[in-house]
Amino acid sequence: MIGTHAKKSVISALGAVLLVAAGLFCLPPAAQSAGQHTGHRVVLQVSDDSPKTWNQALNVVKNIQQAYGKDKVRIEVVAFGNGIGMLKMDSEVGNRVGEALQSGAKVYACENTMRGRKLSKDDMLSSIGYVPAGVIEIINKQKQGWSVIRP
Amino acid sequence: MIGTHAKKSVISALGAVLLVAAGLFCLPPAAQSAGQHTGHRVVLQVSDDSPKTWNQALNVVKNIQQAYGKDKVRIEVVAFGNGIGMLKMDSEVGNRVGEALQSGAKVYACENTMRGRKLSKDDMLSSIGYVPAGVIEIINKQKQGWSVIRP
Amino acid sequence: MIGTHAKKSVISALGAVLLVAAGLFCLPPAAQSAGQHTGHRVVLQVSDDSPKTWNQALNVVKNIQQAYGKDKVRIEVVAFGNGIGMLKMDSEVGNRVGEALQSGAKVYACENTMRGRKLSKDDMLSSIGYVPAGVIEIINKQKQGWSVIRP
Numbered sequence: 236m237i238g239t240h241a242k243k244s245v246i247s248a249l250g251a252v253l254l255v256a257a258g259l260f261c262l263p264p265a266a267q268s269a270g271q272h273t274g275h276r277v278v279l280q281v282s283d284d285s286p287k288t289w290n291q292a293l294n295v296v297k298n299i300q301q302a303y304g305k306d307k308v309r310i311e312v313v314a315f316g317n318g319i320g321m322l323k324m325d326s327e328v329g330n331r332v333g334e335a336l337q338s339g340a341k342v343y344a345c346e347n348t349m350r351g352r353k354l355s356k357d358d359m360l361s362s363i364g365y366v367p368a369g370v371i372e373i374i375n376k377q378k379q380g381w382s383v384i385r386p
Numbered sequence: 387m388i389g390t391h392a393k394k395s396v397i398s399a400l401g402a403v404l405l406v407a408a409g410l411f412c413l414p415p416a417a418q419s420a421g422q423h424t425g426h427r428v429v430l431q432v433s434d435d436s437p438k439t440w441n442q443a444l445n446v447v448k449n450i451q452q453a454y455g456k457d458k459v460r461i462e463v464v465a466f467g468n469g470i471g472m473l474k475m476d477s478e479v480g481n482r483v484g485e486a487l488q489s490g491a492k493v494y495a496c497e498n499t500m501r502g503r504k505l506s507k508d509d510m511l512s513s514i515g516y517v518p519a520g521v522i523e524i525i526n527k528q529k530q531g532w533s534v535i536r537p
Numbered sequence: 538m539i540g541t542h543a544k545k546s547v548i549s550a551l552g553a554v555l556l557v558a559a560g561l562f563c564l565p566p567a568a569q570s571a572g573q574h575t576g577h578r579v580v581l582q583v584s585d586d587s588p589k590t591w592n593q594a595l596n597v598v599k600n601i602q603q604a605y606g607k608d609k610v611r612i613e614v615v616a617f618g619n620g621i622g623m624l625k626m627d628s629e630v631g632n633r634v635g636e637a638l639q640s641g642a643k644v645y646a647c648e649n650t651m652r653g654r655k656l657s658k659d660d661m662l663s664s665i666g667y668v669p670a671g672v673i674e675i676i677n678k679q680k681q682g683w684s685v686i687r688p
Contacts, residue, residue: 275525287435291433295521298521299525302518302519302522382529384521384524384525385536386521
């Protein structure tokens with residue numbers, strides 16, 4: 236027979252193992268890949284050639300920043316395909332893209348799309364960033380727990 | 387040496403602890419925040435100014451209700467930005483929005499958008515609901531495990 | 538008192554139980570329903586009546602296959618509502634749909650939409666597949682862990 240005391244000590248030892256193991260096995264994928272809680276994170280997909288939609292995406296950036304607080308949310312705007320015009324030098328919303336960048340949002344153009352349309356970085360708004368493939372960027376961020384919105 | 391009998395009783399005690407702990411730690415986030423399993427839940431985003439898209443969203447409401455059974459699915463339609471016209475008094479799909487409400491779907495207009503377009507509740511279809519920011523409503527529901535579709 | 542040796546053997550037995558149980562309880566829903574890790578899986582929603590969008594969706598198929606490797610990703614294109622024209626016999630992008638099918642992507646038309654528009658399988662491109670309700674297909678795949686993109 237094992238005494239109650241001894242049984243309890245086995246149970247506590249195993250309880251500890253259990254807690255650690257539960258932590259290792261059961262964290263949602265987002266938390267695992269981020270390593271820690273990172274607050275609100277939103278990717279906005281822009282793939283329409285309509286300035287109405289571009290303005291709408293930029294309104295959404297503002298609304299999200301107002302709702303969560305600018306410092307408490309990470310926002311990425313990713314333009315690809317028919318949406319690439321939003322980030323060209325002659326974009327109707329060039330000023331507003333600049334304001335979004337100033338406010339802390341990241342803005343990325345898809346290099347796949349640029350290659351397909353023979354656009355170089357000289358054709359694009361300054362200060363924006365680039366990703367090899369817009370759609371893969373969106374898929375990856377979603378897998379890491381970001382919210383994805385297509386305004 | 388511990389007898390087989392004693393070993394078994396330690397193992398069963400710990401098995402129980404394990405089951406409870408697994409339940410606490412490993413529920414998916416949706417189930418955790420909802421408190422219990424809640425069946426099918428779908429948010430439909432409407433942010434285009436096209437009556438074609440509005441009709442499509444209302445068709446999707448019907449198709450989802452047919453597939454799951456009206457009583458076994460919660461559906462929210464959230465209109466914001468260029469989609470707000472769907473819910474204005476003079477909307478081309480006003481009757482169908484009424485039918486969707488009758489069928490048990492919730493329909494919400496974005497108050498951010500309304501403020502930006504100087505719309506008051508008097509300008510809107512009766513019986514609809516309101517949310518402070520359509521995009522935040524969609525992000526929140528998605529985090530709670532709802533499916534999000536932009537028809 | 539239990540000897541150290543005996544305690545260790547209880548702990549290892551329970552460690553094993555723990556690992557198995559953690560495996561059963563804590564796998565994400567996607568992995569559970571798939572039975573095993575299945576690599577990248579992406580559903581593309583097509584619900585616009587614009588050939589520009591159809592071409593964009595087919596570009597996205599290519600870009601995803603290039604990024605992950607054709608053999609390392611499963612892609613489904615699901616057309617419903619206003620997007621059904623993409624898969625009709627007279628579709629402007631019929632050839633490209635054929636190429637996507639050749640490349641290993643699956644392409645499905647929504648039977649709900651077809652019924653609503655009095656389309657039969659004879660009106661559709663050959664070699665495509667069919668789903669009872671496009672939107673339900675997308676919701677189900679998302680629940681199983683697939684990424685959903687609406688290009």
